[in-house]
Amino acid sequence: MQEKDKAQEVLSELSSGAVSIARLAEKYHQADIAAAINRIDDNELIIKILSELGNDIGSEVLTHLNEETREIILEKFSTEKLGDFIEEMSSDDAADILAEVEVERAEDILDNVSEEVEQDVQRLMEYPEDTAGGLMQTELVSSPGHFTVAEAIDNLKGMTEEIGDFHNIFVIDKDRKLTGVLPLQKLIISPNEARIDSLLEGQKPIAVTVDTDQEEVANIFMKYDLVSIPVVDGAGKLLGRIMFDDIADVLEEEADEDIMMMVGADDEALASTHSAIDTARYRFPWLGSSLLGGFITGALILNFKATLSEALALVAFIPVVMGISGNVGAQSSALVIRSLATGRLDAASLKGYIYKELKVGFLLGSGCGLLAGVGAYIWIGSGVLGFVVGVSIMISLVFAAIMGAVIPLVFKWLKVDPAIAGGPITLAMNDITGILIFFAMAAILLAGIGL
Amino acid sequence: MQEKDKAQEVLSELSSGAVSIARLAEKYHQADIAAAINRIDDNELIIKILSELGNDIGSEVLTHLNEETREIILEKFSTEKLGDFIEEMSSDDAADILAEVEVERAEDILDNVSEEVEQDVQRLMEYPEDTAGGLMQTELVSSPGHFTVAEAIDNLKGMTEEIGDFHNIFVIDKDRKLTGVLPLQKLIISPNEARIDSLLEGQKPIAVTVDTDQEEVANIFMKYDLVSIPVVDGAGKLLGRIMFDDIADVLEEEADEDIMMMVGADDEALASTHSAIDTARYRFPWLGSSLLGGFITGALILNFKATLSEALALVAFIPVVMGISGNVGAQSSALVIRSLATGRLDAASLKGYIYKELKVGFLLGSGCGLLAGVGAYIWIGSGVLGFVVGVSIMISLVFAAIMGAVIPLVFKWLKVDPAIAGGPITLAMNDITGILIFFAMAAILLAGIGL
Incomplete structure (x- = not known):
């Protein structure tokens, strides 16, 4: 059951000392913590909370903040600390947030992350915002088709920490070309010795290329009731994936854009900040x-x-x-x-x-x-x-x-x-x-x- | 890669005889088959295709058809055949489709399904369309908290056919009260002997009650980036679940409604039928x-x-x-x-x-x-x-x-x-x-x- 105002609850528990900043995340979802921070007027307090949350939770909260509040963090925090946050984030969120600061500062922040993250994020930042490339993240779970179920699961146990949520395994050939999409539920119920590619259905996998317009990506998502979609290059090589929650954002954004244009206003006018x-x-x-x-x-x-x-x-x-x-x-x-x-x-x-x-x-x-x-x-x-x-x-x-x-x-x-x-x-x-x-x-x- | 016009491809392969109706589903997604059928003017042909697709694929295609084409099927098919389709469908789709025919005919159709399906569908039909109850389906995967991972997986292997897509396991106590939501990815990477409830995070699970308005359900989905949400009654007992693809439909519907009302028109005016x-x-x-x-x-x-x-x-x-x-x-x-x-x-x-x-x-x-x-x-x-x-x-x-x-x-x-x-x-x-x-x-x- 959804309480009406979780953010208010967070604020009162924080100010009464009923919960410490470090333990906030045990009790509240990052989205609620972020909503609470959005309501705080005292910049010093905002900075204190973000610093004490730890990099893991802090980076999650940062992506959920509204732009105005996030600006405070992006301005006041050192490039080292921001680098730590970026390192923890999924690549699409990292690219979106770095696009909010000046190019030079973004480069300074990227100097403080691992080379792998730096490369991923820089590549994503090159795609136009409203294309599949601009929406996708590079973190995903893939598996060669010749793996057995047991091998694929073993593989998962090693890598899952960095991937975030996933519901599908993308099956690839030796050239990293996409050959299929396997839902986790199918993996779980299949015998350990079955080959991954034997579990795929006959149809060609549904995928989009990096330059597909976001509105078309959303329409494909909805037509086929997808939970995530693989993004490939022109040759069919797997580059990333787009998740349903990004699509929900696209649907809202496109509706906002349509409505605002119809009354003759830029949809930027909607931002309360x-x-x-x-x-x-x-x-x-x-x-x-x-x-x-x-x-x-x-x-x-x-x-x-x-x-x-x-x-x-x-x-x-x-x-x-x-x-x-x-x-x-x-x-x-x-x-x-x-x-x-x-x-x-x-x-x-x-x-x-x-x-x-x-x-x-x-x-x-x-x-x-x-x-x-x-x-x-x-x-x-x-x-x-x-x-x-x-x-x-x-x-x-x-x-x-x-x-x-x-x-x-x-x-x-x-x-x-x-x-x-x-x-x-x-x-x-x-x-x-x-x-x-x-x-x-x-x-x-x-x-x-x-x- | 998404070809521009799959529906056209389906139609030309069908008419040239390159693929038989019975084998259509091996090559094409149900959504594409439905889009192709929507374009056929010959009612006899539409009926022939739906009859020959088989109940499993046929029921999927039926849910993807536009209202106008579906009306033909709902009128022409016997209540026995329609009952077979309903039996195969997820309960939310079944309730939505039965709401499109007259009450008496709906009852006749329900006389031809199993008692379990009949009860589920009838209960769903009682909830207002634009509430969590009206959106949810009763098919879901639940597990008692005291199960081990191995027991939960064994359990899954037995039941997965009837459930459709799932990405979470809803954890319940002995009174069927919801105690947590466990993502499949966590189940897969956890040791076989771990207890399910030990894998849950400390926070109360995010859920909605049956009477929650669909707009609020959609906002909760988006705030917490959910893939499915459990629906409970006033006492917290698990009744059903709502999937992200239903939420995508809600987002489009609400945007349509807003836009149409703003120009002074009923959003029914949007239906091309x-x-x-x-x-x-x-x-x-x-x-x-x-x-x-x-x-x-x-x-x-x-x-x-x-x-x-x-x-x-x-x-x-x-x-x-x-x-x-x-x-x-x-x-x-x-x-x-x-x-x-x-x-x-x-x-x-x-x-x-x-x-x-x-x-x-x-x-x-x-x-x-x-x-x-x-x-x-x-x-x-x-x-x-x-x-x-x-x-x-x-x-x-x-x-x-x-x-x-x-x-x-x-x-x-x-x-x-x-x-x-x-x-x-x-x-x-x-x-x-x-x-x-x-x-x-x-x-x-x-x-x-x-x-």
Whole structure:
């Protein structure tokens, strides 16, 4: 049973002296210790705790801290002490943390670790963050296919300390090429004398290459319900593995990115550690396109000054047209963006998808157009105005639905993140077309007839 | 290495006769076979393939099919055959699939399975879908703490066929109360004569109760980097387990839900299997609040008819004010909603968060107000209008930022999903306050001075 606030518990036990720092880890999980430290304001105390936890637990806690608190440690600790932490960490965490300090300091820290760790971490730091290479760790359990179960288990007993959690054994040939993936549960229940390669199923092992995009890695993980995936180079040689918990982070990160882009903000704005000024900076640029869109729409409206001065009641429908077409467009983009991100929409189903969106736009347009048209008629008392409002909303919504769906697809085709298209850009375009259709219709119909 | 389109490969090999249905599973993963079947239009062929795959593979494929294709099988197959599939499935998949057919048919199907499976599945079907109970499966590996490693392994060899994948052994006492969780890797490397409970670490095992909300389960999973989590009843008795792949599904589902709610649509709209009419139905209701918001904003504008007829240029700034305050409000809501969903924002950090949002709103408001004010001055050539535009945008944005953040929090406090607040409701409220501030200022300043 999960207590609500373990971090608070850690803090009160620490301050009351009920538990010493050195014995914290016996009672609490590293993640809870880290959550508690994140809440401490006193830098001296944070440093004291990290120093006294010991390198093993300390390095685990360091990876769980938030960036702001970790920065304190990375600044104040000596490069020797940080080297001790890095030595204990898994290679992917080490590479991520070293990427947070300046290049020179990272090099100084790496001078204090064993050559093997240094090489591993340096190699990992070269891969782009959002690829399989940037996610993987080099620690893994492999076994030649000709080993027997007993030999593989003996082998495990010697190496398991350094590996961290593992649930699979990666089977390799003499060139270190991956030939299969063997779950531990199969190893445990198989007879000691069985050959490892005789336990593999016939299928080719599921693996990704170092340059695979993290979103695709996540989709493969989910499709095949994997617990870890081997990462290979172009020739099929085993380089590392990615664990399910890294994938869970990717899923959250991709969702954050999609959502933030759709409202026009950098997902960096989500980090609670940024100052108000930095957060504003991550949100400001997109507002520019919103402003520009507003000015263009405004200019369009002023173009219809003559129509407006004849029938001022038209202004009352500017918010109606803008609101509803923006909403329909946002729905369409969000649907396409999520369907692309999760792999539900692929090239094979594209044509059908757009055709369906056209039908949906028509249905929504008819429904909303009817409602708004009747509403306008009742409110203003003009049948012509009701007709203009109703029909122009119907047409705008078909446009909004199609543009909302197509713009992200065009972005995808241009190899730009489609989520960008979900934001202010599509919204502004929908405002512009909606207002244009509305006023053009009004100008044509009202010029002759009047309200 | 992952080929791009395994499903296509399956289809062409099947139609060319390069592989027979019965041997498909030797060459392809169930997920790929299912993806291929999803693309077949010929119902007879779908039924033929599922029949010939055998119960073991067939039941796996059935769980991987999309809902539309699965519906064909659930309709056409006899309750006996479906019972055979259910018998082979893990209990959570069985319960999910039976929830897709009518209650009576589900009962008929359950008449064809063993009593043990029937009881398990029926119990699972009683838990709400979005709780730990609704996610868990009853198949798991447990061991009394007094067993030795050798006894536990012997035990495993007998039972592993029915359990599916497992990576942990749940350790229980004589009342079936959970006392610990032992990773397989620890079991493998420990001496045969060691007692299981001597291998456990001192900490209380991490577990959830059946009624824990799925979002919280996912957050616990991610915090502690778990691969599976035990589910217990109020007394701590072990009832089931949830696997990481179910959690990955939850993360996607929650992200989908958040995103769809934020654009004002039911996340059901994402399912590609719905007809255009159904999709429109899932998107329509929210548009109503958008329409209503538009009408209210429009009515507000008409209230300032006198001001407008004096200075018609004001209409040009309706889209500017609406667009920018809508955008800032959407950013603020999205930030709060994601931070709440992922557990980054909790009660302890709430006050600081809102204060920061106030500062961010002020910074964004000042920046955008200055830009828009200067833009308006240059465009229309009136200093007074520039001042009205600039200052009213500044004030509106502070309001929009605060309302965008506070409304989701109020929803959360009312125990309504905060993501709902990210959608058309907040947008409409921001439109209304933005327009009100703009026109009120304009009316006051312009009444005396004129443009």
